[in-house]
Amino acid sequence: MNYKDLTLSLFLLFPVLSQACASEKITEDIHVSQPQTKEGNIYHVGSIEQFNMLKLQPGDKVIFKKGVWKDQQINIKANGTKDKPILITVEKAGETVFSGNSNLKIDGSWLVVDGFVFKDGFSEKADVILFTKNASNSRLTNSVIFDYNPSDKTRDYKWVSLNGENNRVDHCDFTGKTHQGTTLVVWLDEKPNYHKIDYNYFGPRPALGVNGGETIRIGTSTWSMHDSYTTVENNVFDKCDGEMEIISIKSGHNIINNNLFYECNGTVTFRHGNFNTVSNNYMIGNGKKSTGGIRVIGENHKVFGNYLQGLDGNGLRAAIAVMNALEKPQLHEYFQVIDAQIYDNIIVDSKEAINLGSGKNETRVLAPKGGFLKNNYVINTRTLLKVEDEPQGMLIENNQADASQLPAGFIKMGTDLIKSDDIWQKKSNIRVPFWKNVKIGPEWGSTKNF
Template identity: 35%
Template sequence: MIKYWILTICAFFAFQLSFGKVYKVATQEEFSKAAAVILPGDEIVIANGNYTGWSVAINSNGTATKPIIVMAESAGKVVFTGEVRRAILKLTGSYIQLKGLKFDGCQLLKTKGEDVVLIQLEAAKYCRLTNCVFTKNTVDTQFMPIVVISGNGDHNRVDNCRFTGNFNNQELQVKVTGTEVSLYTLIDHNTFMDKDSVTWKGNNGGECVQIGQDPILLGNRYSYATVRDNRFIRCNGEPEVISNKSSGNKYINNYFENCNGELVMRGGHECLIDSNTFAGGTGGIRVNGTMHTITNNSFKGLPIAIRLMYGMAKGKIDTGFYIAASDCVVKNNRISHCSTGILIGGSKNADWTGKFDTKRYPSRAI
């Protein structure tokens, strides 16, 4: 009998330990104190309310079976708003999940030497941003994203989030540099909608999703990101709803409705664009680069479904402001009620005089 009770007590304590600690916080200071001691399986629960001026970081490591969870007390009831001059939440650890937070009406103000974003996953591994809402957030400088995945991390995920009514910004960016790239990012089951055209010169800097930033000099870097099962509704930020500027990525089963923009292979090579649906809007898929596979997509009611573009160089080695589409597979796509189905040779005879830096990009004429 004594042995039985000892075993029962041990099992009870093991059961309790398996759940980890819960830290209830309501201030930036309380959050930082919890983040400094948090262990695998622990949770930080942010009390319902409106918050401004936060800038916190977590550099801790959970495990696959015991992730660290940062969550709202009630989904959608923890609201960050106001001016932002540093990243509100930065993750630099592994197996951390952010859940149920809302960012409403934040004004991101560029500050020298600071990462001014809402959420940044920097060199993070196996971290997840899920069930969060980003609405009516703005920036004061062109090409500023509100969510960034950067550094030499891998296997991070953004899923089941809602981006709506954000203005003048890039919403979700996977950063690629000459020395750093986050690998195997998964962006899935998110909704992007009601994004108005940017006011910046050149109508540039309003992508919903951007994978890589320098299509010419860094397009050959492989990031192996997957963007799948997302919805893009009335996304009019700029001509590129999704901008691919690195190699080896996959775009699968996304839905585009009445968007003033396209899914664009602006740079990079060997990407898969499969089973996406385009219903209305100004375009479907625009292609530069080599060895892309474009299969099983559906297009209806567009001016042009698929555009295979001219370039100033050809192949993976030459440097050109645009790389001509070549060695691509276009197969088993369904095109209906489009003015042009497949255009081979987009931007023919375009005049690019004075439109790019010829010292940086020694391109010959298109």
């Protein structure tokens, strides 16, 4: 099946601004309207100076007037409550644009930032959008960063940095990052942060050529033995080719669930940390060069329910690659795979389905240990199973394949699977792909078909 024939409704970003909107001056005096409810005041602001004058209280709402706001540093420092969050929004979605050297800082609790667009410029010093360490229970939604790049591709900053705890990034669009630095980073602290990243569209990112081109990174090597408990789900990653690691997990107890990775040149990688889960994702390569699947490193990870089709990669980029490790690794090096649970995955039309002991060399000498590989399904792959280093005590059983020669632990394909919505699914667990039923990206965006 060619997934280019499949129409995905993804809600995107940047309606074209009219010339009138682009030249509109934001000079009107601040206006405070009477509260429409008992929640708080409603403020209409036409300049950053007016915004900075506000002393926001729980339940307040601030509306940035439409037009082009150039070279603006927006620092939202306030605290709402669970019942009365503070809303920072725009007069008209898509027509309030921050350009030039603009950035946004979210520095408080129970804040909601809705409808911001960054384009036609770049941030000269800071990350474009920063949740500070004081940010908690705050949300960025319906917002866009589009082609917001410096001319110097070696300049390293992030488009979104998530600090604090219990923050959410949802229904946003991040497209076209071409310079050094991860698109979205979750930074760790002494205690877990419980962030949520969902219903976003991560648009095409060209190959960077060096490390630092991840689309999402959760943690760092230094903090990798700490837990994050971040959830990444219901997002679309479209041609995210920045580097080999599309999502780089560098912490513990994270969940990557029910996302679509479409023609992405790379893998979802358990790079550091333990007790992570990658489940129920769709990874569609359409035979694009170097498209990969899921790479396992570390202890007590779970990989289940994923659908992997048309992946061109092998070795470290196999549909499922379980790596070899160093004997005494430093925090930034490769730790042994111990007790990985890999089950109920469906691999179709790919170059190499499963690679065990991948990356083995003179230093990576520890083979995977324990765990199991069972109840997986492999259809029409060039290489069913490649063992670069024999796993120690890994249970391999009841995997099904349509190959003529079956290695130990594999049996002839039965009748468990059926095609539904143009993908192979287990008869006992039919599900409609999420992008057919929900809006991805900003609610106000246009529709993209591919």
